[in-house]
Amino acid sequence: xxxxxxxxxxxxxxxxxxxxxxxxxxxxxxxxxxxxxxxxxxxxxxxxxxxxxxxxxxxxxxxxxxxxxxxxxxxxxxxxxxxxxxxxxxxxxxxxxxxxxxxxxxxxxxxxxxxxxxxxxxxxxxxxxxxxxxxxxxxxxxxxxxxxxxxxxxxxxxxxxxxxxxxxxxxxxxxxxxxxxxxxxxxxxxxxxxxxxxxxxxxxxxxxxxxxx
Amino acid sequence: xxxxxxxxxxxxxxxxxxxxxxxxxxxxxxxxxxxxxxxxxxxxxxxxxxxxxxxxxxxxxxxxxxxxxxxxxxxxxxxxxxxxxxxxxxxxxxxxxxxxxxxxxxxxxxxxxxxxxxxxxxxxxxxxxxxxxxxxxxxxxxxxxxxxxxxxxxxxxxxxxxxxxxxxxxxxxx
Numbered sequence: 001x002x003x004x005x006x007x008x009x010x011x012x013x014x015x016x017x018x019x020x021x022x023x024x025x026x027x028x029x030x031x032x033x034x035x036x037x038x039x040x041x042x043x044x045x046x047x048x049x050x051x052x053x054x055x056x057x058x059x060x061x062x063x064x065x066x067x068x069x070x071x072x073x074x075x076x077x078x079x080x081x082x083x084x085x086x087x088x089x090x091x092x093x094x095x096x097x098x099x100x101x102x103x104x105x106x107x108x109x110x111x112x113x114x115x116x117x118x119x120x121x122x123x124x125x126x127x128x129x130x131x132x133x134x135x136x137x138x139x140x141x142x143x144x145x146x147x148x149x150x151x152x153x154x155x156x157x158x159x160x161x162x163x164x165x166x167x168x169x170x171x172x173x174x175x176x177x178x179x180x181x182x183x184x185x186x187x188x189x190x191x192x193x194x195x196x197x198x199x200x201x202x203x204x205x206x207x208x209x210x211x212x213x
Numbered sequence: 214x215x216x217x218x219x220x221x222x223x224x225x226x227x228x229x230x231x232x233x234x235x236x237x238x239x240x241x242x243x244x245x246x247x248x249x250x251x252x253x254x255x256x257x258x259x260x261x262x263x264x265x266x267x268x269x270x271x272x273x274x275x276x277x278x279x280x281x282x283x284x285x286x287x288x289x290x291x292x293x294x295x296x297x298x299x300x301x302x303x304x305x306x307x308x309x310x311x312x313x314x315x316x317x318x319x320x321x322x323x324x325x326x327x328x329x330x331x332x333x334x335x336x337x338x339x340x341x342x343x344x345x346x347x348x349x350x351x352x353x354x355x356x357x358x359x360x361x362x363x364x365x366x367x368x369x370x371x372x373x374x375x376x377x378x379x380x381x382x383x384x385x386x387x
Contacts, residue, residue, distance in 0.1 A: 033251060040255055044262045051269055058273070173324045178294075178305060179286035179382075185322055193331040194270070199277045199323065201284035 050164065050192055057120070057162030057188070058196055064112065064122060064161065065184045065200040070094040070104070070208055072141025074172040074184070077148060081116045088114035089168040089186075092141040092150060094209070095124075102209055109141070111150050112161065112170065118191060120162040126155050140208045164191045174206040182206075264369060267334075271365040271373040274317070274336055278363045279377050281323050282310050282340065287359050287381050307359055307379055311342035334368020348378055357381045 011019070065071075072092040079086050091112040094104045111123040140146075162168075171185040184200040232240075287307045288294075296303040302324055304310060315321065316337040317330035330336075341362045346353035357380055364374040 036255065040258060044258060047262055047266060051266055055269070169326075171322065171324060171326070179288075180305075181284040183281060183284050183323060185324070187322070187328050189329070189331060194266070195328065195330045195332065196270075196273055197277050197320065197322075197328045197330070198273065199280040199284075201280050 050190070050194075053163055054188075054190060054194065054196060058198055060161045061112070061120065061186060061188075062198065062200050064093075064110070065202065067095055068093040068202065068204065069096060070141075070205060071172045071174075071182070071184065071202070072208065073143055073146055074170040075144060076169070077113070077144045079116070079148070086116045088116065089120075089170045090114065090144070090147045091170045091172070091184075092147050094141070097209075104141070104209060106150075106153060109150065111147055113147070113151070114165060114168040118163065118165050119160045120165055120168060120188070121158040122161050123151060123156050123158045125153065126157040142208075162188060165189070166191045166193075175203065264367075264371065267336075267367040267369055268371065268373060270332065271336060271367050271371070272375070274338055275363040275365045275373055275375040278338055278340065279361060279375050282307055282342075282361050282363075283377055283379060285310070287357075287379050289381065290355050307361060308342055308344070310340045310361070312340065314339040332368070336368065337366045339364045339366075 070093065072094070074091045075089070076087050077090040079088065089112075093110050093112070094108055095110050096108055097103075098108050099105065107125045109124070113121050113123060115121050165188055167189040169185075169187045171183075173183045173185070175182045182202045182204050184202060186196075186198050186200075188196045190196070281301075285304065285307045288305075293308065294305050296305050296309055300321060301310065301313060302321075304313075314337065316335050317328075317332060318335045320328040320330050322328055341364070343352050343360045343362075344354055344356045345351065345358040345360060346356040348358055350356075350358075359379045360376055361379060362374055362376045364372055366372050
């Protein structure tokens with residue numbers, strides 16, 4: 001008497017191949033989707049952090065302008081980097097009369113400079129530098145050369161105000177006789193291509209304080 | 214012609230049968246719904262991120278114009294001087310800005326020069342100045358106060374507005 005055994009059969013080669021192809025396709029689709037998700041999240045995160053950097057940069061820039069006691073040169077300066085002439089925005093400001101003598105000393109002056117490295121930097125004389133001993137900054141700070149002279153002073157330190165900057169421009173329009181206050185305008189184009197345009201209004205003297213000149 | 218499956222044992226015949234139309238449709242629908250859901254959430258996330266950066270740019274543009282207007286004086290009606298020229302560089306006072314509008318496609322700086330605005334879409338700005346008798350009071354052409362409202366429309370059609378109260382600066386009575 002023969003006993004019937006349950007019918008068992010393995011996959012055929014074509015079934016195996018088809019299964020493998022489908023598995024590979026599904027795997028590819030899932031990987032692609034995961035990659036797309038990851039890219040999306042990364043992009044969003046980068047945009048959010050860049051937004052924060054822009055906001056902080058703008059706030060810091062405005063904060064510095066609001067502290068100035070006198071704004072001198074605003075415009076572009078030419079510097080040489082690796083033998084090439086590079087142009088960037090710059091601004092010279094008198095920030096405080098530290099010794100109450102009514103004059104601008106070099107340690108009371110700062111320069112906002114767009115650096116070719118992609119930063120807007122605030123240069124000032126380091127507090128422990130011997131440059132603070134220079135009696136006075138004997139100039140009215142109204143030309144690009146004055147910025148370059150200031151940047152040549154030894155013992156300067158800087159802090160980064162704004163990062164990832166592709167281009168910038170600073171314009172100071174002093175107060176007018178008919179009651180319009182001084183306007184500091186800035187335009188910053190970030191490396192991502194985003195532009196920020198802002199104005200800071202100040203009531204400041206149009207002429208520099210008495211200098212040693 | 215006889216069905217070849219009919220000659221096989223029942224279990225073997227069940228194994229050899231293909232998917233029915235209903236099964237295929239259900240599978241395709243399930244896959245479609247899953248893909249639409251995933252793509253939809255991706256698009257929504259992208260849209261939200263875009264809106265957030267547009268809003269930030271719009272706030273910045275509104276603040277810029279509001280700050281610029283606040284630097285202008287608010288004169289007494291009798292002391293107003295008409296501006297002579299085209300563009301806001303010629304504006305003498307706060308009231309000159311009433312009805313002013315511009316877009317980032319041709320954005321001019323307050324003085325001279327223009328702003329090269331890099332963005333996927335165009336933002337537009339519009340200013341409204343209302344002279345008031347008192348803060349929060351009724352409109353009054355001779356009032357000592359003005360409410361300046363700057364509205365910025367993002368490329369997505371969202372409107373951001375900012376307002377500032379400006380007063381006449383008077384000499385303090387002796």
